[in-house]
Amino acid sequence: MTEPTDPAETPIASRSGTPAASDAAGTPSTEPTALVAEEITKSYGGVHALRGVTFKARTGAVNVLVGENGAGKSTLMKILSGAEQPTGGRILLDGEPVEFPTPREALAHGIGIIHQELSLFPNLSVADNIFAGRELHNRAHLTSVAEQRRRARSALARLRQDIDPDTLVGDLPIGSQQLVEIARVLSQNVRILIMDEPTSALSNAEVDVLFEVMDDLREQNVTVIYISHKLEEFRRIGDYVTVLRDGALVAEASMDRTDTAWIVQQMVGRSQDSLFTRSASRTGDVLLAVENLSVPGKPTPLVDDVSFNVKAGEIVGIYGLMGAGRTELMEALIGMRHHTGTIQVDGRRAVDGRVSGRLALGLALVPEDRQRDGLVQALSVRANLLLSTLNTLTRHLLLSPARERRVATGQVKDLRIKVPGVDAQVTQLSGGNQQKVILGRALRTDPKVLLLDEPTRGIDIGAKTEIFRIMSDLADKGLGVLFVSSELAEVMGMSDRILVMARGRITADLPRGEATEEALVNASASTTVMKVSP
Amino acid sequence: MSTSTEPEAKGSAAAEPAAPADRVGSGTRLAMILLQGRTLIVLVALVIMFSLISSDYLTTSNLLLMSKHVSITALLAIGVTFVILTGGIDLSVGSISGLAGMISGGLLYEGLKLPGGDTVWFSTVMVIVIGILIGAAVGAINGLLVTKLKVAPFIATLGVLYAARGLADLRSKGGTFPNLAGTPARHNTGFNVLGGKSWIGVPVAIWIMIVVAALAIIVTTRTPFGRRVYAVGGNERAAELAGIRTSRIKIAVYIISGACAALAGLILTSELGAAYPDTATTYELNAIAAAVLGGTALAGGKGSIIGTLVGAFVIGFLSDGLVLVGVSSFWQLVVKGTVIVLAVVLEQTQERVKTRMTT
Numbered sequence: 001m002t003e004p005t006d007p008a009e010t011p012i013a014s015r016s017g018t019p020a021a022s023d024a025a026g027t028p029s030t031e032p033t034a035l036v037a038e039e040i041t042k043s044y045g046g047v048h049a050l051r052g053v054t055f056k057a058r059t060g061a062v063n064v065l066v067g068e069n070g071a072g073k074s075t076l077m078k079i080l081s082g083a084e085q086p087t088g089g090r091i092l093l094d095g096e097p098v099e100f101p102t103p104r105e106a107l108a109h110g111i112g113i114i115h116q117e118l119s120l121f122p123n124l125s126v127a128d129n130i131f132a133g134r135e136l137h138n139r140a141h142l143t144s145v146a147e148q149r150r151r152a153r154s155a156l157a158r159l160r161q162d163i164d165p166d167t168l169v170g171d172l173p174i175g176s177q178q179l180v181e182i183a184r185v186l187s188q189n190v191r192i193l194i195m196d197e198p199t200s201a202l203s204n205a206e207v208d209v210l211f212e213v214m215d216d217l218r219e220q221n222v223t224v225i226y227i228s229h230k231l232e233e234f235r236r237i238g239d240y241v242t243v244l245r246d247g248a249l250v251a252e253a254s255m256d257r258t259d260t261a262w263i264v265q266q267m268v269g270r271s272q273d274s275l276f277t278r279s280a281s282r283t284g285d286v287l288l289a290v291e292n293l294s295v296p297g298k299p300t301p302l303v304d305d306v307s308f309n310v311k312a313g314e315i316v317g318i319y320g321l322m323g324a325g326r327t328e329l330m331e332a333l334i335g336m337r338h339h340t341g342t343i344q345v346d347g348r349r350a351v352d353g354r355v356s357g358r359l360a361l362g363l364a365l366v367p368e369d370r371q372r373d374g375l376v377q378a379l380s381v382r383a384n385l386l387l388s389t390l391n392t393l394t395r396h397l398l399l400s401p402a403r404e405r406r407v408a409t410g411q412v413k414d415l416r417i418k419v420p421g422v423d424a425q426v427t428q429l430s431g432g433n434q435q436k437v438i439l440g441r442a443l444r445t446d447p448k449v450l451l452l453d454e455p456t457r458g459i460d461i462g463a464k465t466e467i468f469r470i471m472s473d474l475a476d477k478g479l480g481v482l483f484v485s486s487e488l489a490e491v492m493g494m495s496d497r498i499l500v501m502a503r504g505r506i507t508a509d510l511p512r513g514e515a516t517e518e519a520l521v522n523a524s525a526s527t528t529v530m531k532v533s534p
Numbered sequence: 535m536s537t538s539t540e541p542e543a544k545g546s547a548a549a550e551p552a553a554p555a556d557r558v559g560s561g562t563r564l565a566m567i568l569l570q571g572r573t574l575i576v577l578v579a580l581v582i583m584f585s586l587i588s589s590d591y592l593t594t595s596n597l598l599l600m601s602k603h604v605s606i607t608a609l610l611a612i613g614v615t616f617v618i619l620t621g622g623i624d625l626s627v628g629s630i631s632g633l634a635g636m637i638s639g640g641l642l643y644e645g646l647k648l649p650g651g652d653t654v655w656f657s658t659v660m661v662i663v664i665g666i667l668i669g670a671a672v673g674a675i676n677g678l679l680v681t682k683l684k685v686a687p688f689i690a691t692l693g694v695l696y697a698a699r700g701l702a703d704l705r706s707k708g709g710t711f712p713n714l715a716g717t718p719a720r721h722n723t724g725f726n727v728l729g730g731k732s733w734i735g736v737p738v739a740i741w742i743m744i745v746v747a748a749l750a751i752i753v754t755t756r757t758p759f760g761r762r763v764y765a766v767g768g769n770e771r772a773a774e775l776a777g778i779r780t781s782r783i784k785i786a787v788y789i790i791s792g793a794c795a796a797l798a799g800l801i802l803t804s805e806l807g808a809a810y811p812d813t814a815t816t817y818e819l820n821a822i823a824a825a826v827l828g829g830t831a832l833a834g835g836k837g838s839i840i841g842t843l844v845g846a847f848v849i850g851f852l853s854d855g856l857v858l859v860g861v862s863s864f865w866q867l868v869v870k871g872t873v874i875v876l877a878v879v880l881e882q883t884q885e886r887v888k889t890r891m892t893t
Contacts, residue, residue: 365775376764
């Protein structure tokens with residue numbers, strides 16, 4: 001079922017007779033289009049988010065939309081789903097012009113959207129979630145619970161999911177929650193399904209399930225518009241790819257006529273090779289030594305008796321699936337989680353379990369979830385940058401705004417953070433620049449070992465490249481860098497040494513040369529592998 | 535200017551005045567300025583309105599009298615603002631005022647009776663210090679309940695509200711300490727200075743408010759502690775991860791709130807010349823209202839001491855104005871409630887205009 005990597009098998013792809021892959025906006029109109037956004041413009045004040053974009057979604061196909069952050073993907077999707085109104089242009093549904101003043105109106109026309117952040121109620125059951133806001137009534141105007149349960153079950157069955165409709169959504173793993181959300185949207189007779197980065201929180205196994213579901217949808221003639229940052233993933237599932245850059249459509253092609261390098265080039269105007277900037281530097285003494293570290297959990301420890309070290313000048317990558325205990329390990333290292341075992345930084349042993357103590361010891365963490373754990377959204381760029389090092393900025397116990405600004409401006413320049421000014425609210429920045437603010441805060445504590453948990457999650461390729469470059473520079477300066485990533489290409493491209501985690505344990509410790517994709521994937525599932533072939 | 539959301543907001547407006555101006559119409563900008571200064575505008579409007587109705591309103595003596603009333607609300611509200619900035623709430627401040635008043639009043643009236651039958655007397659300064667320390671100690675209990683036992687701030691301080699009031703009653707078995715004049719031999723005269731005396735024509739209570747407010751402004755805007763208070767309220771996990779000892783910060787703000795409440799309680803007791811256990815009952819609501827009127831977000835992370843001060847003045851000047859023009863006390867409550875809700879509605883309008891300006 002899941003063989004979209006060979007596009008010849010998919011009927012739509014084989015029908016496409018477009019001669020040139022990069023035939024921007026000139027694809028023949030022979031294929032049926034369910035939805036056309038015609039010459040859409042959108043401006044906020046004087047800022048043009050979209051400049052005359054004509055986007056076509058082919059019927060019964062997976063239409064991938066890619067572009068760096070700020071390219072206008074989300075704005076376009078908001079317009080197509082009725083959440084925003086275009087400044088100019090029109091929307092054609094099956095050739096007829098339509099208007100969507102509200103998301104409800106778009107839904108009435110069969111257009112549903114699944115956002116990056118799930119919009120489920122964790123405290124309600126699966127069935128209640130699927131029918132939230134449109135509960136089924138019986139004659140006495142009471143909710144017909146049994147009917148809802150039955151229909152919820154069949155909606156999930158359409159996705160080949162055997163989830164009990166009475167389960168609380170909060171008790172489900174995140175992948176299943178995602179599928180419940182899809183079931184909710186699909187149960188409203190949706191013909192066009194927009195998915196905004198649906199895989200960002202999913203493990204590889206969960207992504208496989210999602211892609212099977214998308215294959216089924218394709219057979220049911222549902223049109224999918226799929227936004228993603230993950231190159232390998234959308235190459236697997238997509239039939240067509242449309243690339244936006246700076247609010248304009250730069251390329252459009254059927255997927256089998258493209259390759260990864262071409263897509264990246266269209267997105268950023270340079271090739272993917274420049275993404276990874278790592279050339280191993282000379283390693284020195286052990287800076288971080290971890291011995292027998294465990295984080296208790298139920299039913300099994302979240303981190304289970306882990307020992308490893310990181311040397312000066314070394315970038316160590318931790319690869320593993322979601323739930324393997326990578327984030328928990330990072331949080332234990334920085335003192336956010338209770339743990340056993342010993343941690344030594346540059347020969348000094350960590351004694352207290354507080355973050356402040358670990359910072360003083362020379363550890364600093366850039367967390368996985370920037371919004372939840374990294375930023376203080378109500379504060380300025382300056383305040384966020386300096387938050388960990390306020391005590392170094394006082395004179396006679398008082399902070400000097402002028403001095404703060406000077407220090408913050410220096411940091412902004414060093415890391416090339418794009419800001420309107422250091423006093424701008426931090427939420428005004430793009431994801432990549434917010435990430436750099438948090439990185440800047442960590443660097444200001446003068447760490448010996450920098451911990452990065454999914455440092456490139458949800459940021460565009462340009463910002464990724466810069467984060468990689470900074471990591472390399474830091475290692476060259478003699479810092480130890482320990483980073484977690486779910487993307488194979490990233491781990492393999494950036495690490496001098498790769499640790500693989502599975503079920504709380506380290507299952508492989510491979511130098512750069514020996515780390516093949518196969519070895520890493522096998523190690524990341526090693527506990528199950530060992531069970532199957534003893 | 536009165537109700538800017540946080541110290542940084544002013545800086546950003548000054549640093550890049552041109553950027554938003556290009557994109558937004560002057561109408562929106564005017565609306566923004568009016569909304570930001572809304573509480574101050576309301577205050578000025580109140581003064582103008584009442585002075586038109588009554589010629590007694592805008593006189594030096596009346597303004598001083600009203601400001602003296604305001605000083606109590608303001609002291610409570612400044613303390614409460616610290617707590618609200620961290621995302622907490624302190625319902626116990628009225629009771630802490632009452633308890634501190636009773637403890638200090640008792641020490642002046644009958645001294646500290648030791649089990650052996652002896653009585654220890656403290657000097658006036660000592661009595662005041664002890665009263666404030668009592669407030670700080672009760673605040674510390676609030677803080678420990680919230681941080682160590684993880685009790686929700688609303689519940690923890692509600693419990694302390696009852697318990698502290700009960701302790702105040704217990705101190706005198708429900709009675710009043712009628713005479714706080716003290717005797718020169720015991721060095722405990724002069725307690726009436728706090729609430730009854732003036733310095734260069736201005737009541738001492740107002741001076742105390744000015745000093746406390748100035749300190750609070752410096753602490754919130756210019757010290758690492760103040761910045762951490764905002765960070766804890768804005769995003770506690772991020773603050774923790776940035777190395778901030780969030781529990782310490784939270785305990786500290788409840789201590790500040792308790793100490794401010796005790797100071798207010800001492801001024802009230804001194805003004806009255808007698809300590810009775812019901813002092814400052816329900817004053818916590820005025821204090822929270824003043825903070826909210828001044829633009830402090832109950833969710834934490836946003837607000838300012840200056841905003842709270844203006845809020846306290848609006849509440850005080852409104853109440854006294856209504857009394858002066860002879861509005862019934864029942865209508866006073868209705869008007870007060872309306873003003874508070876209206877303030878929050880305006881705050882949300884301001885947030886919307888702000889979003890429109892920045893996107």
